[in-house]
Amino acid sequence: MKPAPFTYHDPTSADEVVALLGRHEDAKLLAGGQSLMPMLNMRFVVPDHVIDLNGVAGLAGVRDAGDALELGAMTRQRDLMADAAIAAKAPIVPEALDWVGHFQTRNRGTIGGSLCHLDPAAELPCLMAAYDAVLKVQGPDGVREVPFAEWPLAYMMPSLGPDEVLTGIRVPHWPDSHGHGFVEFARRHGDFAIVSVAALLTVEGGKIARAAIAIGGADVRPIRLEAAEAALVGAAPSPDAFRAAGETARGIEAMSDAYVTSAYRQRLAATLVERALIRAAERANGGA
């Protein structure tokens, strides 16, 4: 199980990456390698060129831009988990990352790699869906911004042109009083999620003021439960409200695979949406 031969490139700037992508037709970008390397080893992916992003300057890091967190695409998952600004502003991120692989893979794996690989079961795309994150993509004509809702085009296929590279992600702030809950069901620790749910809530004066619910793993892309979000706004955070929100998840589009059916994913989604909302409400200030 050895990769097929390729030509290796180790550019040092994003411009150079874009230029290399322009020159080479069948090229793959290598970020943390925790998804691409297995596919190379198994020869599922057989590119002529591998362009390593690990030496590219300026792609890693976390910055609080006031109204949002700016994450470099090559920021390692381990560093996201340990970052103080993320812990303060978006504590759901480290909570979700605990479900991402294992500490050894998080030492290499990057947020950008995960968002570009776009495995339906991956946790980070689910989080970015909840946040309506904005992705910064650099191509030959400069940088464009893609709202997360427009990022997944199809199964494991991001809105990324053959000569484009993801450079950063902008995660808008929620008020400090917000509550969060990330719950997931996987067979074993670190496994692909069968279903995961990210929930964010703000509560003002005993009523839910804002809600975001994203479901990962169920379909080929993360799903936002917009109807349930709308129904929650203005309601008191209550077990009944959360159960009702969960019930709406029974109607989501869900896929079947060799292991579980879409019906089971829908059932799980209902359970997990309810649990994520309960957890988020417990953590939201301004309830009572």
Place this chain on the structure above:
Amino acid sequence: MVVRYLGAEVQRMEDPRLLTGHGRYVDDMTMEGMLHAAFLRASHAHAKIRAIDTSRAAQLPGVHRVFTHADLGPKYGHRMNQLYPAPVIEVNKTQYPLSKDEVCYVGEAVAVVVADSRAIAEDAVALIDVDYEVLPAVVNIMNALEDGAPLAHADTSSNLMGRMRSQFGDIDDAFAKADHVFQAAFMQHRGGCHSMETRGCIGRDDPWGDGLTLWTSAQSPYLIRRALATWLGEPEERVRVVAPDVGGGFGPKAGFYPEEIVIPLLARFMERPVKWIEDRREHFMSTTTQRDQHWNLEVACTSEGKILGLRGKVTHENGAYIPYGILLPNSSLTPLPGAYAIPAVDVGVDIVFTNTVPNSPVRGAGRPCGIYAVERMIQTVSRNLGIDPAEVRRRNYVRPEQMPYETGATLRGGAKCVYDSGDYEALLEKALELADYAGFKERQAAARAEGRYLGIGVSSCIEDTGMGPYEGTTVRVEASGKVAVRTGAASQGQGHHTMIAMIVAENLGVSPEDILFESADTGKFPHGVGTIGSRVAANVGPSAFDAATKVREKALRLAAEVLEASEADLDIEDGVVRVNGAPDLSITLGELAIKLSPASAMRVPAGFDPLLEATSYDGSSGSPIACGSNVAEVEVDVGTGEVRVLRYSVAHDCGVMINPMIVHGQIVGGVVHGIGNALFERMIYDDQGQPLTTNYGEYLLPLASEMPRVDVTHMETPSPLNSLGVKGAGEGGTIPAAAAVVAAIENALTEFGVEIDYYPVDPQYLTGLIDRGAAQAAE
């Protein structure tokens, strides 16, 4: 003071080497001029091969040669041997080392590339073009015997490989006089090998020197030597098979594989050593697994829950070829009365071919299935009669005063199955105490008040261990005073070195550190059987004990002459023979060895032969029957269907324990393997016979994060069948585990009326049962 090693928790002799990265596994070896091989494997479950074009592959730089069946030539053009011929095999199908004209499972070796590196060999494999005519494949055992089912082999008329039956007692009478007859049908699925080291081998042929040598990651080097020499038509003396450090075996490495013919042949053709290391995808597709078995049983019992008889039918998946005779179905039937005095049994097995990888034993072989079946029927009786499952067991155990108890079943090789010793009820009580079975109802009620569902399950097992006929040992004191110990038994992590060193050291009066241990090399020990069926301690143990005893006796006899003392006054301690009461009179074992065979070749003392050495093939005079009771406590999340094993308790009896630390490790490891079978491990094929589960993200091995702490307590009822009183321990953890876990899940979900008819119990399946139960309750 005589140092006692037997029964002590001696730290393993193997470990410092393995802990510092100095093990020697097959892939760690390299040789001058060595080439690397990669196989092209069948991509169809069933197809005729019309043509194979290797020309593009052969032209790739770095490729030395590409071989197909035809390229091996007529001398090597025959099918593999049937290792275990048996009369019940009606259709004897073994495979060609490289497929000739028909492939019968995905993963069957079709061609092989020899190249400068493994990577290049894989590059070339991708360039081989095979023209297949795809044939219908049979995958599901439940319809494999139906009229019109696709045939696994094009030239056969049925998928029935053969039929077996275990039959004893008066079954008609048992059912006629029963107060109740209950029925249950269930599917059992056991996964694959998944040793962390895959298979792999290196072949080297030196016709003018050492002959043909095969280093292979295997459990049974002597079986491979015999099979390889027989297949080649060459003398065994010219074939040497070595199992170096082996990274786990668990059954599937006990057989003889096509690669173990092809790789040495390539070495012969290329006149250079050739290495092949199975990669993990190959392991999923071409290493034998255990897979599906369907049981449909009826139990006859009295109103008090006393079981009178058991009858029914089993359908057993064989896979595409027969690499291992009928060992697996046979070992599924032989444990059938379980730990219970069931007077009548009549259960038959249909063994069916499918277009999947050939099946072989996996840890426990058929025993986990047979025991699961018996334990399921105990649960069925308990449920239907409303008697506590532990109590049903108490009312049916074989009692100590019945020992030796002849069940009526027949073991492999035709011997009667006789339970030699043990107190099954006492073991159960110990397990229940360890698990705080009495306090469970309170725990369950407290959890239920919080909306949590706890359950408890019990299972008991017996295990026929230590099958013969022998596994010999040679013990030789050398001039340095160190003691060379050699045996045929290969270790895959069981700690044979330590166990045997302890036995020899104690008996010979040396330290275990003085033992120079070598094993599993057919060039260094003349014959052996293999490491299967929890047999090594019960066979090598006695032979090591006996050989050491003989060496000790010889040393004492010679020392008595040299020291002019009575043998009765001599003792050996720390390698020195001393005269009791005369501390100045002594001679070391090394000095005695020199006296027997002096380097300057004077003379051997009269009445002695030259070496301070003995060989023994003493073993067990039958199969010692180990036994155990397990209790699993689980929590089920009814929202997701997730099952967590919270607590797991084992009371086990494997006779006298040589090294309790090693026994403990075997039991705990075995339990986790069994929990994996019960909850996680599932090898899925689609209806065309494509394996869908070919990586460790999808094939779920048990991980530390989901596994419980396993509490183990022991009884030591000596086996009367060997000199040490030992019984095997390697599989005793695995065998009863699935039954305990499944019973616990059902117990947790009593209010939903959940009855499980399939394992591994996955959450989707379980939520289906929960939802159905909830709907029925609502009506």
Place this chain on the structure above:
Amino acid sequence: MADTREVTVTVNGESRTATVETRTSLGDFLRHTLRLTGTHMGCEHGVCGACTVLVDGDAVRSCLMLAVQANGREITTVEGLAAAVGTLSPLQAAFWKHHGLQCGFCTPGMLTSLTAFLRDNPNAGEKDIREAISGNICRCTGYQGIVDAALDAAKSMQEG
């Protein structure tokens, strides 16, 4: 023509340089080029953890990193965990004492992973340790001896 690079790494304190094909994994480079065969390849797709090594102190899968990516880095393999030849690190000694290994194949990855984990989490309890090694598969031990060894090593390292 194969794409090759010269790679220099410091392995277990010693600088080593070799030319490799760029497609070569760090694991294969260590094992077959540098002949440090203590690191084992169990699945080559990043799940089993047997191939874990420390790169600049971080535990990573050596099957999921190219050798060329390790250029200029400091690598510790199982051969380099003990302070001196013929000795054992506290963790290795605890594995020995608690029967934390049987066949020994997963052991190098367990040891490297836990060496890094216990360094960063000296107060880890059983649950933490079980989660930490959830990316390391052992088929033999049932993990109990490994967990006991890690708990004991953590204790002895804290006691200094």
Place this chain on the structure above:
Amino acid sequence: MQLENSFTVPATPDTAWPILLDVPRIAPCMPGAELTEAVDGRHFKGNAKLRVGPVALTFSGEAEIVEIDEVARTATVRAKGSDTKGRGGASAAVEFRLVADGEGSRVDITTELDLSGSIAQYGRAAGLIDAIAGQIIGDFAKNLAAEIGTGGAPTAAGGSDAAASATPAPAAPADNAISGISLFFRALWSMIRGLFGGKR
């Protein structure tokens, strides 16, 4: 596995049938497909490029028209192909039928598809084939309708409608390959080639 799909084209069966059988007109409707050789009236060779997520495949293969019924307007095609980088293959038996549907026509397709090799051995993607088939047929029908010139609306039928709506066609990347489980695409494309062959 068996897949059932349908789509409509805004032309009567009399008009649509010969168009469907016109190779040069139809080939571009299937993105990534390239006809390399018409061996004879019933045998064809070609390549197809496509992407399944990160996996970019190039299939090389051949198709044979087994049966054409000009009266009933049905055809059966057998096709097989394999990835040029050794990752597996596919074979398909495709039956299709052209029937009148209101003002236009409906094409009903029954595909018996067998995948093999590593591309077939990924359990987590096993359920996507139906979904992707729907997407592919939707794209193909859209292109075909445009080719026929009247811009009719395609419908996806069978079990794939939900998935098709959940996976709209790629927009941003100008990739010559389409996303989807490769071999279904391959099968469908072979079917089209079979139709072409029937015409000749």
